[in-house]
Structure formats: structure tokens, C-alpha cells
Amino acid sequence: MTDLELELKSVEYRKKILTAIKKAQAGHTGGSLSCVDILNVLYNRILRVSPETFTSPVRDRYIQSKGHSVEALYVLLADKGFIPESNLETLCRYHSDLVGHPTRKVPGIEQNTGALGHGLSVSVGIALAGKIDKRAYRVFTLLGDGELAEGSNWEACLAAAHFGLDNLTAIVDRNGLQITGLTDDVCRTDPLEDKFSAFGWTVKTVDGHNIRQLSETLRKVPFEIGKPNLLIANTTKGKGISFMEGDRSWHHGFPNDSQYERAIKELDDAYSLLTAGEGRD
Amino acid sequence: MSEKIGKSNLDVFSETVIEMAGKDSDILVITSDSRGSGKLWPFAHRFPDRIIEVGIAEQNLVGIAAGLASTGKKVFAVSPASFLTARALEQIKNDVAYSDHPVTLVGISAGVSYGPLGSTHHSLHDFAALRAINNLDIVVPGDNYETREAVRAAADWDTPLYLRFGKRPAPHLGGDDDFQIGKARILKPGEDGKFIAIGETVVRALEATRILEESNLDCGVISVHSLKPLDIETLEKEARNSRALVTVEEHSVCGGLGEACAAFLSQAGVATPFKIVAIPDEYTVTGSQQEIFDHYGISAQGLAGTMLDLLEH
Numbered sequence A: 001m002t003d004l005e006l007e008l009k010s011v012e013y014r015k016k017i018l019t020a021i022k023k024a025q026a027g028h029t030g031g032s033l034s035c036v037d038i039l040n041v042l043y044n045r046i047l048r049v050s051p052e053t054f055t056s057p058v059r060d061r062y063i064q065s066k067g068h069s070v071e072a073l074y075v076l077l078a079d080k081g082f083i084p085e086s087n088l089e090t091l092c093r094y095h096s097d098l099v100g101h102p103t104r105k106v107p108g109i110e111q112n113t114g115a116l117g118h119g120l121s122v123s124v125g126i127a128l129a130g131k132i133d134k135r136a137y138r139v140f141t142l143l144g145d146g147e148l149a150e151g152s153n154w155e156a157c158l159a160a161a162h163f164g165l166d167n168l169t170a171i172v173d174r175n176g177l178q179i180t181g182l183t184d185d186v187c188r189t190d191p192l193e194d195k196f197s198a199f200g201w202t203v204k205t206v207d208g209h210n211i212r213q214l215s216e217t218l219r220k221v222p223f224e225i226g227k228p229n230l231l232i233a234n235t236t237k238g239k240g241i242s243f244m245e246g247d248r249s250w251h252h253g254f255p256n257d258s259q260y261e262r263a264i265k266e267l268d269d270a271y272s273l274l275t276a277g278e279g280r281d
Numbered sequence B: 001m002s003e004k005i006g007k008s009n010l011d012v013f014s015e016t017v018i019e020m021a022g023k024d025s026d027i028l029v030i031t032s033d034s035r036g037s038g039k040l041w042p043f044a045h046r047f048p049d050r051i052i053e054v055g056i057a058e059q060n061l062v063g064i065a066a067g068l069a070s071t072g073k074k075v076f077a078v079s080p081a082s083f084l085t086a087r088a089l090e091q092i093k094n095d096v097a098y099s100d101h102p103v104t105l106v107g108i109s110a111g112v113s114y115g116p117l118g119s120t121h122h123s124l125h126d127f128a129a130l131r132a133i134n135n136l137d138i139v140v141p142g143d144n145y146e147t148r149e150a151v152r153a154a155a156d157w158d159t160p161l162y163l164r165f166g167k168r169p170a171p172h173l174g175g176d177d178d179f180q181i182g183k184a185r186i187l188k189p190g191e192d193g194k195f196i197a198i199g200e201t202v203v204r205a206l207e208a209t210r211i212l213e214e215s216n217l218d219c220g221v222i223s224v225h226s227l228k229p230l231d232i233e234t235l236e237k238e239a240r241n242s243r244a245l246v247t248v249e250e251h252s253v254c255g256g257l258g259e260a261c262a263a264f265l266s267q268a269g270v271a272t273p274f275k276i277v278a279i280p281d282e283y284t285v286t287g288s289q290q291e292i293f294d295h296y297g298i299s300a301q302g303l304a305g306t307m308l309d310l311l312e313h
Helices: A003-024 A029-046 A067-079 A085-092 A120-130 A152-164 A183-185 A192-198 A211-218 A257-275 B009-023 B041-048 B058-070 B080-088 B089-098 B126-131 B144-157 B199-213 B232-240 B257-267 B289-295 B300-313
Strands: A061-064 A140-145 A168-174 A202-207 A230-236 B005-008 B028-033 B052-055 B074-079 B104-107 B137-139 B161-164 B169-171 B185-188 B193-199 B220-223 B226-228 B244-252 B274-279
Touching: A003 A029, A003 A067, A003 A085, A003 A211, A003 A257, A029 A067, A029 A140, A029 A168, A061 A067, A061 A120, A067 A085, A120 A140, A120 A152, A120 A168, A120 B058, A120 B089, A152 B058, A183 B226, A192 A202, A192 A230, A192 B074, A202 A211, A202 B274, A211 A230, B009 B041, B009 B104, B009 B144, B028 B058, B028 B232, B028 B289, B041 B300, B058 B080, B058 B089, B074 B080, B080 B089, B080 B104, B080 B126, B126 B137, B126 B161, B126 B244, B144 B161, B169 B199, B185 B199, B193 B232, B193 B300, B199 B220, B199 B244, B199 B300, B220 B232, B226 B244, B232 B257, B244 B257, B244 B300, B257 B274, B274 B300
Parallel strands: A061 A140, A140 A168, A168 A230, A202 A230, B028 B052, B028 B074, B074 B104, B104 B161, B137 B161, B193 B220, B193 B244, B244 B274
Antiparallel strands: B005 B169, B137 B226, B185 B220
């Protein structure tokens, strides 16, 4: 698929995220919109995994540590055929497998997450097993920048470098915003580049909404032999919807009818711009 | 009067993990700077590539163990019970139990094994904390035999499991062919009272029955060893055939074996006089494990007295 085709997919994914959250009247809108371009690139270009190979011991693994942005993940899993598209309508419904945070009940999901600060340690374990067994799979995990206040991340960060896990890539969805406000105001996690470098990781930073930058950088892992990889993806919480961008109230806000209509209209316009060839960098 | 003293259960754990690892290359041990207290140096010498050290980082220990287990590794995650089950409780719940990765969590130097080191090092909360976590079995062997069999079973257990060991040499409790996780062992029958005990307290209950014999009381001992699943069938049957029941555990009175038994017995309509012997809801007196046991009545004399009171009133 071309970059443009993936950019169009991102627009479609955003519509599906909003539609599912609108129907459920629940969900984490802002974070799902900030990370969906990252998931788009991972699932469409990077991860060597499919519904058919999901039980293979050599599949690539994806662990979504920032579990609250599960709506973006469900949309990707539906698009890739792990779950039927119609399941998205059951998000957070009574008896649905589509819980408000990831669980292994859903095909394609490796690990139950939601409490923050867990995914990196689990990913270290999977990557370590790959080294022990000399298997070529890679492990990718998505962290939030607010999530990095959890101390367990830094235990895992030490361990990943100690074990030389170049088969592990952590991606930080650095949208700079958490439920209370700006991450810089709540508990500053920057400068992340310096911190992870000091811990022994190789760090690269990209625009987390730029399909080409994300793709080119993720295709280069391992960045350095013997060192774990950190990709800092600078993102905007609520990306793609003008009145949601950078507004903390959309952390777990959900749209009413008119907000939903406005959002879909903005996305339709964005889609038209892209197809008209006017939306390219 | 005393039972034949064996090795510490931790030593037997170590020997048995080596035995199992020799047969199964998927077995790994992971520790948090605890291979010494876990008696794992022999394992480290025998299988240097199969012991993973994460340093003093219990949360990471459990998370990594879950990740390893998700790939098919059979992981024994070994750390002092106090830190493992409090510091890493959320990892135990989410990464292991909720995510259903068959890690064997091994809480070492459990209960008040660290005695005078104080309450930071005691695990008197772990039964309560872990019982409330779904999809986690809890096994507390009382002697070398139960330990060996529990570790052998753990290597092939396909769901999350918590094993808890003390570090003092453990006496042989009797019987050597009936261990099964989830199945309580009747070590000694008795017409009058029954002690329902677990772990390193079982031997105190056995000793207490001998004191009670001097008063012509025939009391029995059940080694529960599996706190979860609890062998309700056996315990209810034994409870109905007793005039008094005393539960005994190296744990807080809150949320442990005693309260588990009280809950199911009362709901089953069993009205046998009942008493819980455990550590009261306080930070313990300073002392060795033995001194702390004696202080709180987890001694042969103390337990015999408790049973006698119950039978006489």
C-alpha cells in the first residue's frame, strides 16, 4: 500500500473509532486518535502477524501498554480480519468481549493491559524468550507519555538494556496531555530522549502522525545491534478533529450527536482533500 | 515427641526445580537478587543459561515472567514472599492471573520466616491478597514431601500458581503417597477435635495432639496445603465429624485459612465450635519465627490449650 492509501485508512480508522465510542457512549477518544497512525503503520507495514499466524511462535508481538486507547486497536484488528467489523458495535456492551481495555479474549490481543506501567516488562519477557530461543520475532509496545510516571517502566527500561534486547521496540505516543492536564504540568517526563539514551536505549523521534516518517523509522529496527529501540512519536491528543485536539476533556469524553456529525464531516473533508491530492506534505 | 527433621522446604524446592529442569528444557527460574535466599545457587551452577536475574525489581520480575510464560516457557519466579506479593501484586493480578499465563510464583522466606528482621520482611498478608485474585492457585507445603510433590506438579501446572515456602528445616509430617494439589491430607484422624493447619504450622498441630492425648482427647490433624482451591469436600466432612475445629496458619487472622474455612462452613450449616489461630491484626512482636509462633499461641502448648478450651466449653 502507498503512503496515501495508508493516510486514507487513518481517516477511515478515525471515523470508526468515533463511531464505536459514540455508540458505546464510552471510550478513550483523545488517546485513540493520537495513536491510530502509529497502529496503522505497525499493522499495515511492520508487524509480521495475521489472523492465520497469530498462534505461531515466531510471530511478531504487539503489546499495547497504554491499554485505554483500545478503541484504536479494536479498529485495526477489525480491519486486519482478526475480529468482524460488526463487533465494533458491541464495544463496552453487556457480555461483549470488547472490554474498555485490551484482553486476550479478543483474537489478536497478546496481553491484558489497562493498568499502566505493565506492558514494557511483559514485552521484555517476550523479547528475552526470543533471544533465548534464537527466534527472529520482534516485540513492539506502545506507551503513553503520562504512563511513564509509573516506576515499573524504568525497571523494565533498565532490564531491556541489560539484556541487550534489540528485538524490542517501545513507542511513546507523546501527546503531552493526560487526564489532569499537560504532562509537563502533572509530572514532567521529558527529556525522554536523554533519559532513555542514558538507560542504554537507541532513541529516534518522529512526527507520530506522519505515515512516511513512522514507516521509514520503524523499518530500521534494530536501530543499533544489542540495544533496545525507543521511538518517540510526537502526537496530538484528539488528532484529526479540530475541537478535540489538545483538549484534555476528550481524554475519555465521548461525542454527542452534533459533535459526532461535525467530527465525521471534518474527517470526510480530510478524506476528500487527500484524494484530491491536496493533503500531501 | 518431635517429628523427624528434614531439610528446609526451600532446599527441597531448589533440588526439585533442578530435577525438573533436567527433564524439561522449557523450565526457567527468574529471581530478583534472591538466588541466595532462594537456595538457587546450585540451579545457577547447573543451568547458568536458565536463571534470569532482574535485580531488586519485583514488579519487573513478575511482568517479565508473564512475558516469558506467554511464549511457552515454564517459569518459576522466585522472590521473598513479602515483596513478591505486595510490591508486585498488580503484576500478579493483571500480567499473570488475568492474562492467564502459567507462571509459578514462588514466595520464599514466607510468613514470619525472617522473624527479627521485622514486619517489612513478613508476609502475613499474602493469603488474603492472593485469595481474592481469580485464576491463581495457592499452595503452601508443610514438609519436604509436600514441597517436592508441589514443585513437580507446578512444573506442568497450566494455570497461574503461587507456592509459599519457609526457610527453617521442616520435620516430616507423615504420609508420602497422597499429595495432590487441591486435596487436603488427613495426617492424623481424631474423634474429638480437628486441627486444620497449613504450611509450617502443621507440625505444631501434630505436637499439640500428643499433649491432648494426655487428657484422653483424640484429636486429628489435616494438612490443607492448598489454600486455593480449598478442599471443601474433605474439610466439611471432617468438620461434621468433630466436636471442635481449630484452624492454624502463619498469616494474619484477616483473610487467611481460618476465615476461608469459617465462610464455607457457616454457609454449609456446620455449627461445630470453631476457633482461628493466626497472627492477630498487628505488627508482630520482635523475635524468631519460633518465638513469634510461641507468642501468638502457634505452639504445641498454645494449640492444645485452644483446643481444650473449645472442647470443654
